[in-house]
Amino acid sequence: MTFTEPVRKYILSGVVAFVVIGLIVANVMASKQDKTFETNENLYNQAFQLQTEGNYEDAWEAISEVLKAEPNSEIVNYLAAIIAANKGDLKQAAIYMQKTLDINPHKVEDPMFMIQLGELFVAVEKYEDAKTVLLRCQEWGWTTEEMPNYQEHVATLLAQIENLE
DSSP: OOOOHHHHHHHHHHHHHHHHHHHHHHHHHHHHHHHHHHHHHHHHHHHHHHHHHTOHHHHHHHHHHHHHHOTTOHHHHHHHHHHHHHHTOHHHHHHHHHHHHHHOGGGGGOHHHHHHHHHHHHHTTOHHHHHHHHHHHHHHTOOOSSOTTHHHHHHHHHHHHHHHO
16 A cells, blocks of 8 residues: 555644644643642742741641642651651651651661651550660661760660560
């Protein structure tokens, strides 16, 4: 089967039109996505700043909006946990910390995350989970610049659990 010259032009014109329309649609969708990302990033930064300043209620409002848009973001869930803990909602903080760990299992290699997780588990009386986390901290022999007495704190929390059981 052979195509005549006009048929070839129509096919080429159709392919070019399809590609151009595809590029236009992709550009429009990308710009909407950029705006959404920028909005979420600004809200996250605002929540972080408010949390740093100690304004936990307003920080919670901002991070809640980001959580609605990005429920599976590790960093958003982690900040939500920190804010919830500072607000005194320790059960909610433990849930967000656990979700952070579920999203990124490699957080078990972060000494500060693990001690925070252990502290939260102790606070919400999840002693078996706390013991598991704290024993891992002890096994790995971590110390950090932010917390020079890291291992002493781990030992204190483990002793506290032993006294409660």
